[in-house]
Amino acid sequence: MKSFLLLLIFVFTSQIPRAQTCVIKGKVLANNVPLSHVSISLVNARHGTLSNQQGFYELKNIPAGSYNILFSAIGYEPKQLKIALKSDAPLILDVTLNESSSTLNEVVITGASRATVVRKSPIPVAVMTKKMMDQNVNNNLIDAIVKGVPGVSAVTTGPNISKPFIRGLGYNRVLTLYDGLRQEGQQWGDEHGIEIDQYGIARAEVVKGPASLTYGSDALAGVINMIPAMPSSGDNKLGGDITTDYHSNNGMIGTSLGLGYRNNSWQYILRATARQAYSYSNHIDGTVFGTAFKEYNLSGMARVDKSWGYTKMGLTLYDNHQEIPDGSRDSLSRRFTRQVLDNGDDIKNRPVVPADELKSYTINPLHQRIQHYRLYNNTEVKLGGGTLDILLGAQQSIRREYNHPTLPDQAGLYVVLNTLSYAVKYNMPDLAGFETTIGVGGMYQDNRSKNGTDFPIPDYNLFDIGGYFFTKKSWGKLDFSGGLRLDNRTINWDNFYVGTNAITGFGTHVTNNMAGANLQFPAFNHHYQGISGSAGLTYNITDKLLIKGNVARGYRAPNITEIGSNGLDPGAHIVYLGNRNFKPEFNTQADIGVMAYLRDADLSLEVFNNQIQNYIYQTRLTDANGNPVVIVPGNLTYQYQQSKARLYGAEVTLNFHPAQVKWLAFNNSLAYVEGLNKNETLLAQHGNAAKYLPFIPPLHVHSGINITAQRTYHAFSKPYFKLDADLYAAQNHFYALDNTETYTAGYHLISAGIGSTLKNKKDRVICDLFIQVDNLFDTAYQSNLNRLKYFEYYSASPNGRLGIYNMGRNLSFKIIVPF
Incomplete structure (x- = not known):
């Protein structure tokens, strides 16, 4: 089809x-x-x-x-x-x-039907260019965005696994896009990141707030659109770049080759990337066993521009071998141990990992492998004075988690997710100054378990469709935008039985007539529907000062883990229990912003209030005596809950760029969010322990000084020096019920970097060079959004430290050679 x-x-x-x-x-x-x-x-x-x-x-x-x-x-x-x-x-x-040091005027496409200038959009939008991401050298793309966009944070499981959160909301409440196509790779899980080549992204655009109007379900918190880079090349000339990246802490080595070729109206793009790293380290834990990875990416694109419009075809291939940390240790030495048995395994009596294996690029047999394939076409046709846009995409996500040391080739979890996405919209001709778009979009999805032994979710089918209209208009100093959308989603699955393999003794998917068959997932069929919309105004008081206001209603259907979970996810080391009776989430968010463009500074202040109905979250399961429920030994048990919730907060940026001192920029930002659980029954029973929502980032203050030379020194063109400080306050507003979360101490991190473009005598670019030190003073810290903080099997330790700490000092080098 x-x-x-x-x-x-x-x-x-x-x-x-x-x-x-x-x-x-x-x-x-x-x-x-x-x-x-x-x-x-x-x-x-x-x-x-x-x-x-x-x-x-x-x-x-x-x-x-x-x-x-x-x-x-x-x-x-x-x-x-x-x-x-x-x-x-x-x-x-x-x-x-x-x-100018201002970044507030950047032109964006995300979150709107047509090209939109940030200052005209009432919806909070932020942009990160490739240059900014290159200067924020990181182990993954999401961490680079976190460094550059106030209000964005990430739940992490080691240096290569980061799940984006926007203003305290994450997982599939944040819709990630690749070149406008929604990313479908089981993004509701904890233990894997986004399946995108970080070296192949030219810019990242972030919408902070409900964007369900344009994208439908799953954009309750916002959108991150990652736009692929297109290496420049002249007509009938091959151009491109070679990127080499090295990180000292975990020995991460990255190499990427990008090629571009243009022939008249045709353009061709190809990129190949390979990255590998051994386990990271800090001075509290030493080398954290189980955090190594190997990743491979291949992408290509062909595009043709004609008088009638354009069409482009894109293909991406992603293959990641990612180790699975479990945090098991020797109780006295605190050295990491590893599992060597299936039956009879005693977590507190495993053998210590040999020192030579801690810093090895060889992937541990107990690891996960994630493959993601994407094929899509985007066509725009000029039609009737407007434009017709058609986006079609096919994706396949294959996820295997190997957790059986006695049978290392036997996957514990083995699921294949297939997704067909479609979006059609018509940008109508201007009518009385109104720029209006009508559209329809959705997806068909199926998930199938293969030869695994653990089945945390059923084999399900999903069909999604939604229609919308969006319009915007300017009246002099006043800009308006808004619209409405109706979404429908159906999720269903048949009875799913699990039995025991007579040879291995492990679980296996069986039919209902087999002896010992257990009905793990009874059949389910449900239809979800939601109306979303937004309306906002921007008023330009002067050319230098403007105010914005926007009210949006978002919609999100429950995801498959929230309604269907009933089993162990071996990579997360958690048994998840869902609830088939959950209702869709709806939120109403109000945003107010003020922006000022002064001669020597830029200022922005954005405040928000987000009221959520039927908010879904995880909490540890305990018995009547308050003891943790253990269904699978050595693994925690979490059950999903649903209640009202409220999140509110603000982001402030103050960037100084003196007109008379062009080489100096002093950038500052503050991000604050508070998440309140409005479950009155739970609050009456447990008080402050249930007062706050889980996974809420603490107050974050960032300050950075950037000194950039205004001329060339020999081969070095405009070299720069940057010094950044990040202060994270203590997080004492956490979901404490049943020890789901614990107090997290505050900390501050210092990083520094230098870089330059190198040119030859003919003023041609030789390369771009970036050198950076993160966590300069090797601070020992635990982020409250670091899942490894809770990987602990003892109530006390000889050094007084529990859980796993974040990465220590890291020196990184990156060089980009264009040709």
Whole structure:
């Protein structure tokens, strides 16, 4: 069916008559120096490109007419010009941008139907460019975003597993997108990260707040859209880059090759990446056994731009071998131990891991393997004065967790998730100044267990469809945007029986007529429906000062673990118990923001209040005497709960960039969120122990000084030095019932970095160099969002420390060589 639809698209678009087309090209400069990675776009026309290393750009296949062309880049004032294209003769347009430390005007696409400037959007939006992510050298992409966007945090399980949270809400409440396509890879789980190549991302756009209007269920907290990088290249020339990355703490070695080729209106992209690391270390735990990984990525894209619009086809392949830490140790030496038996295993009497295996790149037999494949097509056709956008995608996620030391090739968990996604929208012609979009989108999904021994979720089918309209309009200084959406989702599964394999003694999926068959998942069929929407205003008091307000209603259907769980997830070391009677979550969030663009500083203040109905969360299960319920020895038991909840907080940024001291930038931010459990019955029984919600990040203050030279020193072009300080307050507002969470002490981290672009005598770029030290003073700390904090089997230890600590000092090097 997908192939047939794609064929129809190509046949249809090939029959559209060609209009007269034009070309725009030129060079972008700043201080008489070529400026690369500048975004050049035709406003509301979806034609765009980036300037190359020499500052050159070119836009092709543009129908004759009048346009507004916009030039924007982080650190520079955007420039918008009105142009008229009347013939096939190229329009030569050279532009000079003026420097600014402001990032508040960045043009974004996420969260809106058409190109939108941040200052015009009433919805809180943040942008991270590739340059910013490169300077925030990290073990994974989500951690880089956490460093750069106030209000974003992450639940982690080691350095390569980070799940994004926005304003205290995470898992599948945060919808992650790759090039506009929703990421479907069992994102509700704890023990694996997002399946995306961190070296292949050009920018990340973050919507903070309900975005269900545009994307449907699962965008209750917001959206993170990761846009793939497109290596620059001239016509009929092969261009690209080679990236090499090294981290001292866990020996992480990353290598990525990106290639780009352009032939007239066609563009081709290819990227291959390999990363590996041994287990990380800190001075409390030493080397944390079970946190090594090996990851491989391959992606490709082909795009053609014509007078009728464009179409592009993308493919990504992801393969990750990730070790599974369980935190077992020797009680006296606190050295890590490992499991060697299935039957008869005693967690507190396992053998100590030999020293030579702690820093080995060889993956432990007890590990997980995650494979993710994605094929998608995005086509835009000019139609009736507007544009028709069609996005079709197919994804497959294969997840295996090997947890049987006596049979290392036998997976404990083995599930295959298949997803077909679709989205069709029509950007209507302007009517009385209103820019309106109507659309429909959804997905079909099925999950199947294969040859595993543990079955935490059933084999289910899911069908999702939703329709919406979105409109925006400007009246002088006032900008409005808003709309409504209706979503429908059906989830069902058949009776699922589990028995015992007579040879291995492990669990196995069986039919109901087999002796000893146990009905682990009774049949289920349920339909969920929700209405979402938003309305907001931005008022430009002056060119330098504006205020924003937005009210949004979000919707999220319960995910499969929340309604269907009934078994051990071996990677998480948790037995999950779901509730088939859960209702959908709905939230109403109000946002108010103030932004000021001053001569020497930028200021933004955003406050929010989020009321949630039917909020779903995990809590440890205890018996009538308050003792932990143990269903599978050595594993915790969690049961999902549902109640009302409220989250509120604020983000503040204050960035100084003195006009007379262009080499200096002093950036500061503060992020605060409070999460309150509104379950009156639970509060009456347990008081303050149940007052707060789990997984709420503490107050976070960030300050950074960036000193950037304004000229070239020999081969070093504009070298920079940065010093960052991150203060995390103690988290004493936590969900304490049944020791689900515990108090987390405050801490501060210092990092420093230097870097530069190296150029030859002909002013051509040789490479970009980044050197950084994180946790400069090797501080011992535990983040309250670090799941390893709770990996502990003893009530006391000789050094007074319980659980596993975060990574110690890490020195990293990154070099990017363009060609």
